[in-house]
Amino acid sequence: MKKAISFGLALVFVLSFFVIASAEPVVKFYGYQWLRYENKVVGSSVDTASDTSQFSIPRTYLRLKVTDTGYEGNITMDINNVQYGQVVATTASAGAVDFAAWLKYASVDFTKVPGLEQIDAQLRVGIQKVYFGTLDVWEYPLIDKEPVDRNGIASSADFGAAIVGRLPMGFGSYELATFSGSGYKKLDTNAEKMYNASLLVTPLPGIYMRGSYIHNITSALGAAVTKDFNATAAVVGYASGPIEGWTEYMTRFDASKASGSASGVLVGWSSYLGINLSDSLQLNAMWMQNNPDTKTVRDDRNVWQAGINYKLNEAVLLQFGYEVDQLKFPNNDVGKGNSTNDAGTANLNYFWAQTKWSW
Amino acid sequence: MKKLVKIAIVAAFAAVLAVPAFAWKFPWAEKASNKLSTQGSTTVLPIAQAEAEAFMKVNKDADITVSGGGSGVGVAALIESSCEIANSSRPMKSKEFVLAKSKGVNAIGTIIANDGIAIVINNGNKATALTLEQLKGIYSGEISKWKQVGGTGDAIVVISRDSASGTFEVFNEKVLGGAKLRTDSLMMASNKEIAETVAKTPGAIGYVGLGYLTSDLKSVTIDGVTPSDATVLDGTYKLARPLFMYTNGEPTGIAKDFIDFILSAEGQKIVKETGFVTIK
Numbered sequence: 001m002k003k004a005i006s007f008g009l010a011l012v013f014v015l016s017f018f019v020i021a022s023a024e025p026v027v028k029f030y031g032y033q034w035l036r037y038e039n040k041v042v043g044s045s046v047d048t049a050s051d052t053s054q055f056s057i058p059r060t061y062l063r064l065k066v067t068d069t070g071y072e073g074n075i076t077m078d079i080n081n082v083q084y085g086q087v088v089a090t091t092a093s094a095g096a097v098d099f100a101a102w103l104k105y106a107s108v109d110f111t112k113v114p115g116l117e118q119i120d121a122q123l124r125v126g127i128q129k130v131y132f133g134t135l136d137v138w139e140y141p142l143i144d145k146e147p148v149d150r151n152g153i154a155s156s157a158d159f160g161a162a163i164v165g166r167l168p169m170g171f172g173s174y175e176l177a178t179f180s181g182s183g184y185k186k187l188d189t190n191a192e193k194m195y196n197a198s199l200l201v202t203p204l205p206g207i208y209m210r211g212s213y214i215h216n217i218t219s220a221l222g223a224a225v226t227k228d229f230n231a232t233a234a235v236v237g238y239a240s241g242p243i244e245g246w247t248e249y250m251t252r253f254d255a256s257k258a259s260g261s262a263s264g265v266l267v268g269w270s271s272y273l274g275i276n277l278s279d280s281l282q283l284n285a286m287w288m289q290n291n292p293d294t295k296t297v298r299d300d301r302n303v304w305q306a307g308i309n310y311k312l313n314e315a316v317l318l319q320f321g322y323e324v325d326q327l328k329f330p331n332n333d334v335g336k337g338n339s340t341n342d343a344g345t346a347n348l349n350y351f352w353a354q355t356k357w358s359w
Numbered sequence: 360m361k362k363l364v365k366i367a368i369v370a371a372f373a374a375v376l377a378v379p380a381f382a383w384k385f386p387w388a389e390k391a392s393n394k395l396s397t398q399g400s401t402t403v404l405p406i407a408q409a410e411a412e413a414f415m416k417v418n419k420d421a422d423i424t425v426s427g428g429g430s431g432v433g434v435a436a437l438i439e440s441s442c443e444i445a446n447s448s449r450p451m452k453s454k455e456f457v458l459a460k461s462k463g464v465n466a467i468g469t470i471i472a473n474d475g476i477a478i479v480i481n482n483g484n485k486a487t488a489l490t491l492e493q494l495k496g497i498y499s500g501e502i503s504k505w506k507q508v509g510g511t512g513d514a515i516v517v518i519s520r521d522s523a524s525g526t527f528e529v530f531n532e533k534v535l536g537g538a539k540l541r542t543d544s545l546m547m548a549s550n551k552e553i554a555e556t557v558a559k560t561p562g563a564i565g566y567v568g569l570g571y572l573t574s575d576l577k578s579v580t581i582d583g584v585t586p587s588d589a590t591v592l593d594g595t596y597k598l599a600r601p602l603f604m605y606t607n608g609e610p611t612g613i614a615k616d617f618i619d620f621i622l623s624a625e626g627q628k629i630v631k632e633t634g635f636v637t638i639k
Contacts, residue, residue, distance in 0.1 A: 026522055069537045112537065120453050170456030206463035239463030241383035242440075278388040279441070 025068040031061040031076075032358035036143070041349040056081040061104070070112040076105035103127060104157055104184060109164070121165030127184050128162060130154045131175035131198035132212040133233030133248055134272075141284045142307045143321040143352045147270040150303075151290055153231050153252050154214055155183030158194070172201040172208075181216045181229075192217035194229075210235040227256040242276035263295035282309040284321075301327035307352075315359065321352040384440075393420045395613045399433020399446035402525035403602050405633045406472055407446055410621050413629055417620075421613060430525065437605055438464050443614045445605040448474065448525040468603040469610070471621045473636035475569040475591035476530060476598040479554065479576040481561050486510030488580045491597060494534050497564060500541040505562060517544040518553050518565035526550070529600050530566055550634070566598075570634015591636045602635065 039053045060079040065072065079101045107126030116122060129136035132154050138146035149156050160179035167173060174197075181194030194216035202208045216229040230253045237246035250268045258264030270288040277283060288303040307321035325348040390396075397407055404427045411423040428436075433445035438459045451459075451466055459466045478494060480486060486509050489497075496502035497515055505512045519540060520527040531540075547553045553565040558575040569586060572578055578586055581598060590596035610618050620626045627637040 069531060069535070166453040166457055170453055170460055173454065173457050200457070200461070202457055202460035205460045205465040208461040237461065239461065241463065242385055242388065244463065276388070276440075277385060 025066050028065045028067075029063070030065075030359060031063045032356055033060045034058050034354055034356050036352065036354040039351040057099075070110065072109045072111065074105055074107050074109075075103070078102045078104040102185065105129070116163065116165070119165060120168070121163055124162045124164050125160075127157055127159050128177075130156060130158050130179065130214075131162070131177060131196055132214055132231070133210070133235055133250055134246065135233075140356075141274050141282065141309060142272075142286055142305050143319050143354050144305065144323065144350075147248060147268055147288050147290070148233060148250060150288070151250070151252075151266060151268055151292075153233075153250060153266070155185070157184040158182070159184065159188060160193070160196075162196075167201070170202065172199065174199045190216075206238055206240045208235075208237045210237070227254070229254050229256075243274070245271065245273040247271045257293065261295065262293045265294045267291045267294060280311040282311075283307070284309065298328040301325065315357055317356040319352070319354040319356060321350070321354075323350040323352075324348070325350070390443075391422070392612055393418075393422050395421070395423045395444065395617060396426075396442040397423065397433075397444040397446055397604070397617075398426045398428060398436045398442040399444075400430040400448040400525055400602070401427045402448040402474060403446035403471075403604075406602070406621075406630055406635060407604075409629050409633050410617070410626055413625070414617055414620050418616070421617075423613075423617065434459075434466075434605065437466060437607060438462050440464070440607070443606065444610075444617070447603045447605060448529070448600065450601075450603065451605060465608045466605050467607075467609055468605045469618055469622075470601040470638055471604050471618065472602045472627075472630040472638060473591050474526075474529070474600050474602055475586050475588075475596060475636050476526060476566050477569055477572055477578045477586040478564065478566050478581060478598070479557050479572070479578050480510070480564050481557055481559075482575065482577050483561055484511045484577065486579060487577075488583065490582050491534060494581065495536065495538060498535055498540055498544070499538040512562045514562055516560055516563040517541050518556055518560075518563055519544045519546055520550075520553065520566070521546045521548055524548075526566070526568065530598070533598055568634045569636060570631075588631075588636045592639065599636070 034057065036056050036058055037054070038056065039051070041051050058080050062077040062079070064075045067073075079099055081099060105127050107124050107128040110123040110125070111117065113123050133148045134146045135148040135154060135156060138149070144150070148154060158179035158181070160177055162175050162177035164175050165173065177196040179194040179196060180188035181190040181192070182188045194214060196212070196214050198210065198212040200208060200210045210233075212233045212235075214229070214231040217227065231250065232252075233248060233250040235246050235248045238244065248268075248270045250266075250270075252266040254264045254266070256264070268288065268290040270286065272286045273284070275283045284305075284307040286303075286305045288305075289300065290303075291300040293299055303323060303325045305321060305323045307319060309320075310318045312318060327348070384390075397411070404425065407425045411425050415421045415423060430445075430447040430449055433442065433447055434451055434455050436442040437445035438455070439462075445466075447468070451468065456466060478489065484505065486505065489508060493502060493508050497508070498517055498519070502508060503515055505515055520530070522531075545556065547556065547565070550567040550571045553567050554571045554573065554576060557563040557565045558573075567576075569588065569591070572586075580586075581596065584590050584596045586596050586598070591599040604618055604621075606614055606618075609615075621630070622638070630637050
């Protein structure tokens, strides 16, 4: 059945070329870059803490958008620094300068597909965002990744095909997608595919709810073993004047992580609050709680973040952030049921300063 | 259970914040009541500029800034609360409405004028009428001789607005309907340029806003309908569209005063003077 769906989407993809007729394409080149400084203190006490500080360019997005009758194409090339991006030279010695370049997004929206156009939907094919919780809508008001990405539940982009549609009367939107399941950095070696569905409802201006689901059966080509992977996210968000925020719940079951001592189930909660004090000054805060495995004792972690954004002008944003990442060492207190004992708790402190400029 | 209570508290808090108003700012971030920022469509730009000048002559304290960028840019600015009025030569798209609502912006559009596109040919051409199908054929290159459509002369010289213009956008949608524009079309940057070129080129055909029709040009009927203010208003002329100003919620304060001014007899006179069609 799933392969039939994949084949059906592929067929629609091919047929879509016949409804494209070009007039005068509009081409737009734009992008942005992050220039970052990070100071990180790791340790459970002053005596054992280690201190690192680092400059980096964790993201350079070069974007090209081509719009014409019947389609819109997008290409995003990401060039980034190794430390915060993807390690391409594992033998690089400390202090070495290295950069990686990735095709982060490369997709075409077919906007006039018969049957879809009539229901205000379009077909999107290629490397695109994965539609899950806050993953694809996070615009980095705080410097670090949003909870889904941080918890490694899903890759932020993947290769596949999606139907992206809107509900009538601006009541919301939805996405139905099939992806490689391998993420955008890897060749698709997944014999089965990942399925992703998401529904956003905006009953009133300022209130929205989103539910997202991923089902993936990972199976290397030719391998007999398959592993179930399911993830669900629910988001409730609000925005009113200068205040916006959301609360997100997520859970994931990964059969490959389940064993006699592990359930393979992750549960996470998070809340974000942003306040625009003025047109140029914004305060942000986020809390994330993450229990990586519900069966493992004392493996949960709490993260608190606070940040200040200052918009110098339309093209330049200055960001400052602070994070406390508190994690508990597994099994230190097995049998005691004493979660207040900090003997096995480590705190990681981060300070960030970042310039984001765009063109 | 405790988590459900947390969600309920957050949801209730959100509802309290969202329901009373959608466009509020902290007192220190409020703009002066005499300041207004409008942004968006380049088609609407000349109307907005002329109206702002006239409005500020009457209201000496008013400080209205008008900028272009395109309808999409204006709508995005409204959603990000960086302008009070988004000028748009098209209705907002459903995905823009969804994004606006999720950002607490209740976008409400007011039609401030109409825009009609007249098909013009050289005065020496005997053609008087075209159908939309013939027009599509001419602009796509399927029809290349005037004798194929009852005109004078041999080759048809096709003149179009450049693809960045809102006028091209509506022409592309309503006439070409996805067909490819003739590759040898002459692309002009303004209505004025098209009018001047058609007036002095015997085999030329072009399209301009109704305000640019002069005795130097001959306009043809489309599907038997003559382009005029009346046929644009009654909907019988097919190459027409409304022009919008979008606000967050019903317009208030100086935004309301400005839009009310545009909708007034004086404001609509300016609409006509700038080459567009009034709303009634």
